[in-house]
Amino acid sequence: MSRAQLFERITDQANRPNPYPLYEELRETRVAPQDNGSFLVGRYYDVMALLHDPRISSDLHNRGPGLPGADRAGDGPESFLKLDPPEHDRLRRLTTRQFGPPHSPDRIDSMRGELAELVTNLVDGLDGKGRIDIVDDFAYPFPVSVICRLLGVPHEEEPRFHAWADALVAAIDPRRTSADNEQVKAAQQAQMEMAMFMAGLIEDRRRNPGDDMLSGLANDSGPDGQLNTVELVTNSILLFIAGHETTVNLITNGMLTLLRNPDVLERLRAEPELVPKAVEELLRFEPPVHLLGQRTPIVDIEIDGVTVPKGSPLVLALASANRDPERFVDADRFVPDREDNQHVGLGSGIHSCFGAPLARLEGQMALAELIRRLPNPRLVEDPPPYRPNPVLRGPRHLLVDCG
Ligand code: HEM
Numbered sequence: 001m002s003r004a005q006l007f008e009r010i011t012d013q014a015n016r017p018n019p020y021p022l023y024e025e026l027r028e029t030r031v032a033p034q035d036n037g038s039f040l041v042g043r044y045y046d047v048m049a050l051l052h053d054p055r056i057s058s059d060l061h062n063r064g065p066g067l068p069g070a071d072r073a074g075d076g077p078e079s080f081l082k083l084d085p086p087e088h089d090r091l092r093r094l095t096t097r098q099f100g101p102p103h104s105p106d107r108i109d110s111m112r113g114e115l116a117e118l119v120t121n122l123v124d125g126l127d128g129k130g131r132i133d134i135v136d137d138f139a140y141p142f143p144v145s146v147i148c149r150l151l152g153v154p155h156e157e158e159p160r161f162h163a164w165a166d167a168l169v170a171a172i173d174p175r176r177t178s179a180d181n182e183q184v185k186a187a188q189q190a191q192m193e194m195a196m197f198m199a200g201l202i203e204d205r206r207r208n209p210g211d212d213m214l215s216g217l218a219n220d221s222g223p224d225g226q227l228n229t230v231e232l233v234t235n236s237i238l239l240f241i242a243g244h245e246t247t248v249n250l251i252t253n254g255m256l257t258l259l260r261n262p263d264v265l266e267r268l269r270a271e272p273e274l275v276p277k278a279v280e281e282l283l284r285f286e287p288p289v290h291l292l293g294q295r296t297p298i299v300d301i302e303i304d305g306v307t308v309p310k311g312s313p314l315v316l317a318l319a320s321a322n323r324d325p326e327r328f329v330d331a332d333r334f335v336p337d338r339e340d341n342q343h344v345g346l347g348s349g350i351h352s353c354f355g356a357p358l359a360r361l362e363g364q365m366a367l368a369e370l371i372r373r374l375p376n377p378r379l380v381e382d383p384p385p386y387r388p389n390p391v392l393r394g395p396r397h398l399l400v401d402c403g
Pocket residue numbers: 058080081082092147238239240242243244246247250287288289292294344345346347348350351352353354355356358359360363
């Protein structure tokens with residue numbers, strides 16, 4: 001089949017369990033123009049260079065009319081994920097100030113105790129069950145609770161965030177067209193409800209500030225001024241979207257990989273201090289984010305003699321870059337103590353993952369506890385059923401027999 005249909009094949013549900021041979025095919029060339037008008041890039045050094053290239057925009061308003069994704073520009077106020085400098089930098093700076101020193105307490109470090117309690121309670125709930133679903137019973141409920149705690153959403157309000165996060169995530173799919181109305185409507189409805197709730201909470205935190213991140217964001221005025229309510233609402237929702245399904249998939253892909261490599265699982269049980277390195281390797285080997293489809297050149301660019309015209313959709317295949325043998329020795333092997341592991345699983349450049357310290361800590365704490373406490377875990381089906389989303393790729397269920 002032609003290389004011009006690679007995007008279609010990569011995003012085809014039938015290939016979700018194992019898209020890696022397609023990435024190998026993609027890496028045979030530096031840039032693969034697609035029948036749908038987009039351009040795919042999958043070699044490590046090209047992906048890295050493009051992530052750092054100021055000619056590449058993250059703002060869909062730069063898409064040429066009629067090209068994939070162009071119809072999604074202007075859905076409402078944009079989070080900084082979808083903005084370019086200088087707006088991106090201003091909003092990211094304002095948000096970063098509330099994430100840790102020197103301007104605010106080290107929120108991630110101070111959350112260790114709460115995270116440990118969440119993880120312990122979730123694993124306690126698995127005790128005595130012969131068969132568990134790592135997704136529904138553990139990985140899914142965890143990150144939404146974590147982001148609620150980070151922002152300072154009252155505990156009793158958390159359940160509604162779980163429902164909203166589900167609806168929002170369902171709509172992040174590059175194959176979505178404006179015809180997929182049901183999902184789009186549900187996501188819009190969820191976004192509206194979440195926005196209204198957050199706006200109310202922000203007003204409350206302006207009047208009665210606490211020591212949570214939302215209070216900090218609502219009241220801080222540094223050199224960049226203050227976030228207004230719309231910016232604050234939009235960017236809090238970004239934290240939920242960006243930090244939810246990604247973390248679910250890190251934990252689930254992580255357990256799947258360990259169950260496929262029982263010797264590694266045993267090693268980590270014996271040497272828990274290796275878990276942070278193993279999580280890093282998981283971010284390379286089975287990254288939760290496979291494709292970045294939000295990029296557009298703002299001028300014509302040339303890659304290896306191929307012109308990528310201004311306004312065209314440019315898709316950066318992070319999961320392919322992470323398996324590039326030009327960059328990683330034994331790229332298709334899971335090596336839990338890999339050295340020199342500068343993967344792009346958390347992106348790179350100005351949009352590199354804002355939540356990276358939290359993502360790493362969540363992955364480490366969750367996997368360490370599962371490894372320590374699940375007695376004799378065995379995969380029930382391999383491959384497990386996958387969610388349809390090819391961007392945020394991960395199993396829908398991961399059934400494991402224990403005991
Ligand atoms: C950006 C991955 C968890 C917040 C990104 C990007 C990647 C990524 C690949 C780059 C996007 C781009 O270049 O367009 C992941 C993975 C995670 C994770 C794999 C979990 C394992 C989190 C968490 C949070 C978060 C927990 C929030 C607390 C963000 C934000 C951005 C981002 C706000 C946008 C940064 C910007 O545009 O400047 N993430 N992420 N992420 N991530 Fe994460």
